[in-house]
Amino acid sequence: MEPFRQFRVTAASFKSLLYASFVQLQIFLLFGSAIADNPQFYFDWTVSYTPLAPLGIFKQVIVINGQFPGPTLNATTNDILNINVRNNLNEPFLLTWNGVQQRRNSWQDGVEGTNCPIAPGKNWTYSFQVKDQIGSFFYFPSLLLQRASGGYGAIRINNRIVIPVPFSPPQHEFDVLIGDWHNADYRELRASLDRGNYLPTPDGILINGVGPFQENFAFRPGATYRLRISNVGLKTSVNFRIQDHLMLLVETEGSYTLKQYYENIDIHVGQSYSVLVTANQIPGRSYYMVATSRFIIPELAGIAVIQYPGSLTNPIGPFPPGPPPFDFTYSMDQARSIRWDLAVGAARPNPQGSFHYGLINVSQNIILENDMAMIGNHQRYTVNGISFVHPDTPLKLADYFQLNDVFKSDSIPKAPDGRYPALGTSVIDLKYRDFIHIVFQNPLPILQTWHIDGYNFFVVGMDEGNWDESRRSTYNMVDAISRSTIQVYPNSWTAIMVELDNQGMWNVRSQEVDKWYLGQELYIRVKGVGQNDPSTIPIQDETPIPANVIRCGRAGPST
Template sequence: MASAVLVFLLCLTAGALTTVLGEDPYLFYTWNITYGTISPLGVPQQVILINGQFPGPTINSTTNNNVIVNVFNNIDEPFLLTWSGIQHRKNSWQDGVLGTMCPIAPGTNYTYHFQVKDQIGTYMYYPSTGLHRAAGAFGGLNVHSRSVIPIPYTLPLENDDFYVLINDWYTKSHSELRKLLDSGRTLARPQGVLINGQSGKTDGKGEPLFTLKPGRTYKFRICNPGLRTSLNFRIQGHNMKLVEMEGSHVVQNVYKSLDVHVGQCYSVLVKADQEPKDYYLVASSRFLKGEPLMATALIRYEGGKGPASPELPEGPVGWAWSLNQFRTFRWNLTASAARPNPQGSYHYGEINITQTYKFVSSANKVDGKLRYAINGVSHVNPTTPPKFAEYYEVPEKVFKYDVMSITPPAEKITQVTLDTNIRNVTFHDFIEIIFENPENTIQSWKVDGYSFFAVAIEPGTWTPEKRKNYNLQDAVSRHTIQVFPKSWAAILLTFDNAGMWNIRSEMTERTYLGQQLYISVYSPRRSLKEEYNLPDNAPLCGIVADMKKPEPYNL
């Protein structure tokens, strides 16, 4: 009897070890990138489809899953996808931007492999090359919490989880829009707004986008993958309880509407507690001159009778409203994140700032063509990705570090210089970044590879004395931040993720015309503990295409 018990215990132990030592689950996707013709605004136009879909398919993953996406490029231009908000720990090789990857050539494929390590939340993907974002190829990317980690609200049923992609839209093709920018012109005002690829009508007819059962609570994941337009989202007759944004559980305030700036994502809970009938989802433009652009989509109560009311809920006016809404966003310090430790255990407000970077946006013409810049430098992508040049230890043949000052002059920046804008930073430094917007239009900024603490947005210009207004206790950890006209925003983050990471304007026009830079978070140890090797399947380009690969990193 004793020996049988011993064998049983040994089996239990072996099973436990297998569970601990086994790899995290893998998710496999095969995506075909093709052109197609659809009419989102009633005008037939060329778009980019993924597996024939517009928008593209949604990736549903769980914390720590390995995501494998085999992308076949069947369009006539080089192509890349970037996974917005996914931190790619030690793995900027999978970031999907031209500073860290060679694009996927027409008629070839590339397999992305990344892990959603220690993350939860609502994210999205979109193209990063050649104005392709204007043609589609964007979609949702969910990272669900593991079942062993509690979340601070009752989780809706699996089929009660909806993705809502809201974005501005142009009726010109991406190649026509690119020609406009290459000629020195701007994109100007979009022609419309879409909800999940449709503009919608307000005649009460048509099929519902989603069907709700009375009394149930639903999660709506709302993302703005658009080109340049902030949008306000609201649901006719319903409140929205905000529960998560960009990977962080938040204090659960209730909102009638939410401003969703370019590149941002929110998760809200909506209870189907109204009269059973149809209602409208509404997305309308913000901060555009002229009448707001609008899209609608129907939601329908199961068994409901009656069309949606034609009286749509009005959107807010003015950017001060949006600023005040930002100030209501707070991190939920009592909730676990992707790990079973309290989010508030990281007291970011008590860490000494190592260095302050001040990024001032500007625009001017170079050789008669419009360029956007940061601190007077407008980024130019070289034919060799700078990350490849670093890995092959030939950066001096491709770019120079630190061509841009991080302390711009107090006077207005008027001159714009074209250069490859790479900033060399110290591993593990705790950094303060100030985004200053002297222009009359709203901006949105994105930091790849990291989440940061969005500690302040205020009107005017930044000075060190403004630090007394920072939220140093429960600012939300996120990866995008908007900057209102004639205003500034401050973020804090630790450069603890080795690699080369893109900081960019989320307005695609501005990114394409140079308003971006890369930070090289370099670890001199060249160790797998801090950064992965160049993937074996990575396409090579530029000067490294014919070079011998360096010795791989070891533990």
């Protein structure tokens, strides 16, 4: 049973709930009664290990409240969520909320650059508002390659009742979490990366935490269902399809899309989609739901079953065909076909198209080129020649306490400059409300995925080759999709535009965990205007530092 709007107070969490109350008092003083009028919900999650064998080989899987995948976090626009996380692992732990935009509140981002970890045997309460947002997302562990052993779960942010949804209510909604899976323990995989090895080929694809033919979805003839699909894997793109059923794409990562039917959809690591599927096939039969790996050898398949009333145990016939495993052109053309629906509202009643991003002057141009390099006899991944290393103090805390020796502003070039690859702590300073053009350039023969915490951005263009100024003529400046995770195809580029409307210290990363773990990330520090000291974020324009903040490193121990 998912903990929808669940209120539980245990002895272990009582202190954390008191802390959360202090945080909400601070928010009230900052933003006034408007936020106080929004409902608050409390969740109590315990993170632990349990032996499971999704693909027939037991390993220690990270579960939340004994569940794998973890509980669905089910919220509505503007809800305030207080999630007390107790860490019963033997390692530090953090959760991050993939795609959820905590408004001016990077204190709750749950990545190593913004938060001190939750120590073994300790707990910490995340407290944030899902303000002005709808859509399908997921959470996952952000430290130490723990995502390779689970710990993830779905997030739904529903429309307020006063905001119409641009399609008829479905009979039911299903969360479909798909992703690659390794039978090896995550600590073994981490140690292998530390020795300079690559991640091995996955052992299979899971659907909702189980192997082939272990997950069933009940369909009633004539009914329409919403599937919220997320790729929660480590590094493998997947192609998703359902035997004899078309999928009507309606939403991706908080944006309603132009409604188009697809026989199959490529879903890259970290991405989420919502599709509507109508049960219009023969009653008394069952059908394959298939998620196959893309761009790797051998091809792997996750298989679930859709069952109509009275259906046979197993579907009949071959698996529904997908695109050729290495057809990048097919995948890129499909990605370009996904468009923003300008005529409908999302979290607010005004149409999505009322924000005319194509008419805004660009403040800065940034080119981020990923690469791989040997640094100190170790394989690393870089952005503009720098492979990220974390200091002993989270950047967010160092910034707040003005610890000037932890990182330097603008410590990464805003375009590749041919420098020799090196380790570094990459931070780019950007101004609140500026409108930024970013090009992700991928010179490697493998696909990349990129994510920006705290933001959605407009995917205005993608193509093969190297980006140059002439490519702007190909941009979609009218109805480009707005999302938070985007793929960059091999030897190709992807261009995005983003309004910096969310102050804080925000993580920009590869969504593939091996590249992220080995340095492919940076942070953008979005500063308010009119600040006398340009080296700091104006605290008065952000959510105050949480009363229960965990302090570590040079920021001092928690009291």
